[in-house]
Amino acid sequence: MENNRTPILELKDVKTYFRVPRGVLKAVNGVSLTIYKGETVGLVGESGCGKSTLGKTIMRLYRPDEGQVLFEGKDIWSYRKKEKKEYTKNVQMIFQDPYACLDPLSVVSDIVAEGMKIHKMYSKAELENRVLELLGMVGLNRDHASRFPHEFSGGQRQRIGIARALSLEPKLIVCDEPISALDVSIQAQVVNLLKRLQKEMGLSYLFVTHDLSMVRQISNRIAVMYLGSLVEIADSEDIYSKNYHPYTRALLSAIPIADPAVERERKRILLQGDVPSPVNLPEGCNFCNRCPYAGEECRKKKPELRQMEPGHLVACHRAGKI
Amino acid sequence: MENKKILEVRDLVVSFDTFQGSVQAVRGVSWYLNRKETIAIVGESGCGKTVTIQTVVGLNPKKNGSVKGGEVLFEGKNLLDLTPKQMRKVQGNQLSIIFQDPFTYLNPTMTVGEQIMEPYLQHHAVSREEARQKAIEILKLISLPSPEENMKRYPHQLSGGMRQRIMIAMALICSPRIVFADEPTTALDVTIQAQIIELMNSLKEKIDTSIVLITHDMGVVANMADRIYVMYAGQIVEHGDSDTVFHRPKHPYTWGLLNSVPRLDKKVADDLYSIPGTPPDLIEPPKGCAFAARCPYAMNICRTSQPPRIEFEEKEHYASCWLNHPECIRRRGPVRREGASDGK
Numbered sequence: 048m049e050n051n052r053t054p055i056l057e058l059k060d061v062k063t064y065f066r067v068p069r070g071v072l073k074a075v076n077g078v079s080l081t082i083y084k085g086e087t088v089g090l091v092g093e094s095g096c097g098k099s100t101l102g103k104t105i106m107r108l109y110r111p112d113e114g115q116v117l118f119e120g121k122d123i124w125s126y127r128k129k130e131k132k133e134y135t136k137n138v139q140m141i142f143q144d145p146y147a148c149l150d151p152l153s154v155v156s157d158i159v160a161e162g163m164k165i166h167k168m169y170s171k172a173e174l175e176n177r178v179l180e181l182l183g184m185v186g187l188n189r190d191h192a193s194r195f196p197h198e199f200s201g202g203q204r205q206r207i208g209i210a211r212a213l214s215l216e217p218k219l220i221v222c223d224e225p226i227s228a229l230d231v232s233i234q235a236q237v238v239n240l241l242k243r244l245q246k247e248m249g250l251s252y253l254f255v256t257h258d259l260s261m262v263r264q265i266s267n268r269i270a271v272m273y274l275g276s277l278v279e280i281a282d283s284e285d286i287y288s289k290n291y292h293p294y295t296r297a298l299l300s301a302i303p304i305a306d307p308a309v310e311r312e313r314k315r316i317l318l319q320g321d322v323p324s325p326v327n328l329p330e331g332c333n334f335c336n337r338c339p340y341a342g343e344e345c346r347k348k349k350p351e352l353r354q355m356e357p358g359h360l361v362a363c364h365r366a367g368k369i
Numbered sequence: 370m371e372n373k374k375i376l377e378v379r380d381l382v383v384s385f386d387t388f389q390g391s392v393q394a395v396r397g398v399s400w401y402l403n404r405k406e407t408i409a410i411v412g413e414s415g416c417g418k419t420v421t422i423q424t425v426v427g428l429n430p431k432k433n434g435s436v437k438g439g440e441v442l443f444e445g446k447n448l449l450d451l452t453p454k455q456m457r458k459v460q461g462n463q464l465s466i467i468f469q470d471p472f473t474y475l476n477p478t479m480t481v482g483e484q485i486m487e488p489y490l491q492h493h494a495v496s497r498e499e500a501r502q503k504a505i506e507i508l509k510l511i512s513l514p515s516p517e518e519n520m521k522r523y524p525h526q527l528s529g530g531m532r533q534r535i536m537i538a539m540a541l542i543c544s545p546r547i548v549f550a551d552e553p554t555t556a557l558d559v560t561i562q563a564q565i566i567e568l569m570n571s572l573k574e575k576i577d578t579s580i581v582l583i584t585h586d587m588g589v590v591a592n593m594a595d596r597i598y599v600m601y602a603g604q605i606v607e608h609g610d611s612d613t614v615f616h617r618p619k620h621p622y623t624w625g626l627l628n629s630v631p632r633l634d635k636k637v638a639d640d641l642y643s644i645p646g647t648p649p650d651l652i653e654p655p656k657g658c659a660f661a662a663r664c665p666y667a668m669n670i671c672r673t674s675q676p677p678r679i680e681f682e683e684k685e686h687y688a689s690c691w692l693n694h695p696e697c698i699r700r701r702g703p704v705r706r707e708g709a710s711d712g713k
Contacts, residue, residue, distance in 0.1 A: 235643030301563035303588030
């Protein structure tokens, strides 16, 4: 399994900066990550850590200041016109807010059909059948096709967004917090749907979220991001059982467990303060001002990702010693 | 253990008149709150939990929302009988509320210091300087760094966690008897959420207040609540103390809610349990049990008659479900909850 995986998307030291009045906002600050075919990578971090910017950099919406984004081996910024169009078909996005991402003036069938029309994928007659087929795949039916977005609940809207993403038969879908606006029981429905579709169509997902407990249900590997850099990458289960980075540990320990008896016994690592501003980053490790283990070295030198075990990367000077 | 009821809601019925018909948002809800206690009202969006507390604190618009019955007893008075002027003396003073989204509820054109002082100036005959001192005191209590500095700032200059602390400070400055917290942590990151939960739990002791928590996050409930009311389609379907509801739930909706939460301390199941379908339309609520259409254990009787409230051996534990009725002979469904793989 390990050897015959083919990468679909490779990020090589990607840096996406924004110029703001106070200086340079380093939203994504040197991220390297590979997503393989048929795999789900969970990208986890708090708000403002740059995870959505990274998602949009992959979507070719932001041009990275440095580094490369390779899709099936080719740099997406070296594309010619035709390839560019092809790329917008191969990579799709599912958005966070199911209320904001659907055109309120279009009916569902038009929303789902729009991409296919642009790419001239079907004739008019075929198109209608295809829309109904897609709606069926995500658990909606014929009656829903002629309704407007406001007639649906949050979970149903998210399904419309998923149908729209699937319509172009993409190879990779960037899911930007697809479930955080939904109720718990509906979240489970959407996650199960995404898992089923992946099995049927061999999709790859980048699942961007701040919810460490839900992302575990769908991801093969998880990357933890803090202030623009990845701090830990590992197989999904290893993040929960054999984690090394103090930030990963704090993040896990902050998640409440739905059981009062367990909670009473649990010791919690409470992080002090908020995430610092990404405009003026600390010189050493980004996490050092909130880290309970930070030492002299951490304040001076930025740690690089290094391998602790096969496939398990950690960016921490003190990993393994704490 | 002092068990003094300070707030009691009895058979509250609230509906909203719309063009389609009247939406029966709250259909006969009763609950109470003891001193220094935290209760949680749990349920999905649209189950009526927010409408319930908005009615209690008198925030329900009179225009098309109307209280059709019931009473809200606070210190011997029925709050629903008070005139708006009398009610304003209670609001923000003895009863206060923390809203879900701190950014929309703070005034963007006022410094946060002004906003924290406002309720105190409103309810007490004090000078601005005294109010300022009080605000600083309360900000120190909730451990906001450099309170004097931060009071001069505007909401957009603060982070989400700090804004939520400002909301909490506004709610606490008059030392209220009861704080209503409507999804106080859903808009926050997990690490900040953990800080806020810790803070709210410690405040209960520090300033002698009771908390009514409204949320759909069972993890937050497990950390804060003494007792739990589970609400579905405008009714309370189960009540009990926290341990009972989490470990010996009796209503299929509670099973569903608990099972659809992925747990970090359990193995990953193949498929997450999810409650099928969506909540019923409250313009025409179903004749029988409101949950029957989504319930994997529904019987014939569930679709025709409302289930009665059935009490269990634990103190004040009850659930409204026909499965628990003594005449239900072939009882189906999980006896005990076991991870996320139960259910169907």
